[in-house]
Amino acid sequence: MSLHDRSGKQAAFFERIMGLPVFDTHTHLIGDRLGARDFWEIAHYFWFYRELQAGGYPDEADKLPEEERIPAFLKAYRSTRSTLMNWVFTSIMRELYGVTIKDEHSVREAMVRVRHASAEEGWAQQTADRMNIRRFVVNHPEHAAFQGMRDDAVLIPRIDGVLGPWVDRIVQSNDPARTFLDVGGEIDLLLGGFREAGLPGIMTTLPRYESSSHIRKEIGPASGRDDILMELLHVLCGAAARNGLLVQLFLGVERSWCGTAFPANDTERILKLTALFESYRCEFELVLASELNNLDAVQAAWNFPNVHVGGMWWFNFRASTYRDSMQFRLEALPANKSSIIVSDARSMEWSYGKILLVKKLAAEFLWERVLSGWIDEETALHTANEWFYASAMRRYGIRSEDQT
The missing domain is CATH 3.20.20.140 (Metal-dependent hydrolases)
Structure with a gap:
């Protein structure tokens, strides 16, 4: 099999895996507020927050005014770019909201898009459907x-x-x-x-x-x-x-x-x-x-x-x-x-x-x-x-x- 053929078969296999149905067997989801209401609910999810703290993010960052919080977040985000939860967070922003986090403007754009999405009827179901x-x-x-x-x-x-x-x-x-x-x-x-x-x-x-x-x-x-x-x-x-x-x-x-x-x-x-x-x-x-x-x-x-x-x-x-x-x-x-x-x-x-x-x-x-x-x-x-x-x-x- 040529490298081209193998690459094509692999891509087709990956696509089939990505399309398979999923049962998420343990969550802390709450039925009347399934989607994040703002950007910080996503950015401060416990697992990612721990990695951000290891990267220098301050304690009680959620209490900082946004003009201080955003630069602090960006600094910690860049320092954790090799970590697993950074990859997941980056994928969430890119795949669900079409935003690449790189500077203060991109963070503010993500804030707007998350807020708008949270107000959309059916957003939670649409998000689940994208991963089946x-x-x-x-x-x-x-x-x-x-x-x-x-x-x-x-x-x-x-x-x-x-x-x-x-x-x-x-x-x-x-x-x-x-x-x-x-x-x-x-x-x-x-x-x-x-x-x-x-x-x-x-x-x-x-x-x-x-x-x-x-x-x-x-x-x-x-x-x-x-x-x-x-x-x-x-x-x-x-x-x-x-x-x-x-x-x-x-x-x-x-x-x-x-x-x-x-x-x-x-x-x-x-x-x-x-x-x-x-x-x-x-x-x-x-x-x-x-x-x-x-x-x-x-x-x-x-x-x-x-x-x-x-x-x-x-x-x-x-x-x-x-x-x-x-x-x-x-x-x-x-x-x-x-x-x-x-x-x-x-x-x-x-x-x-x-x-x-x-x-x-x-x-x-x-x-x-x-x-x-x-x-x-x-x-x-x-x-x-x-x-x-x-x-x-x-x-x-x-x-x-x-x-x-």
Whole structure:
């Protein structure tokens, strides 16, 4: 095959990857304000803001008058031009608004265009359609009604807001065993209500834990927090199995060591949960924020038919970790065991931009596998469709004409 022919086939392959449907499996989108209302909501998105700060952007930049904020932003923007979120932000400005950020005039032009777009009826749906993002997950009931969109969000309730207080109640109780049983009853009622509402599952983050799910502990006055947490996880998983609910576990972010969230690799993090995977017939989805646990999650999904690997979360959202994780998944798992997209976006524009990046990374990775002879194009496209969309649709029990 000539270089020209190969280049043409690659371009056609990339175009097909870019056109595939997408399920964004974890967002912070709010249904009545899906699009950014001004330029700074996009420019100050948490992930990009962190990189800008590393590039010299001042603390509380949002409080500066614009005549000071814009030059400070431009200086930090130029200093971060090699970073991943700079690439995404630049792509958002270029692809959605037709603006190349280079000077104060271009920033002010972007401000006008973002403001005008935010007032357009249907802007959020148009933005999603440009990347063929079909569905989104949110974790709060009040966020799920997506105004101006064809479909509401899929609600997977977040329960870490009650899981911690449950542990606190048992620790502080004069009768921990009795309180543990009471909490178990509350869990049954809560998850039964989710089943009756037709929800697909529950989501929770977990802190670092010393206890292991394969060592069962009777709860009493001497029980420590980690043992109580692990026994509550047994109760939760049992209730999820009885109610046919998925359990999403978001792992790898620690918040108790300092004033900010930080990634924490732990070689036993997933190992300590494997008795849950083995004991309960509910489906599990593992979403990771720590690089070194990516292979552990794939091993768990390889060993347990009810375990799936979810998207790249928090500090795992890096081009390098994506490539490694895609290789782990491709060689060890059927494609229907994986979803790879977690935008964590707070506006539709950042969902668009981060998924643009993931599609580009997946297209590059899969094309390399095709060229090296490990897979053919049909397998590559099937894999991408499962990773982007189809596996999540099945996992969350949503029917679509696109499912195969």
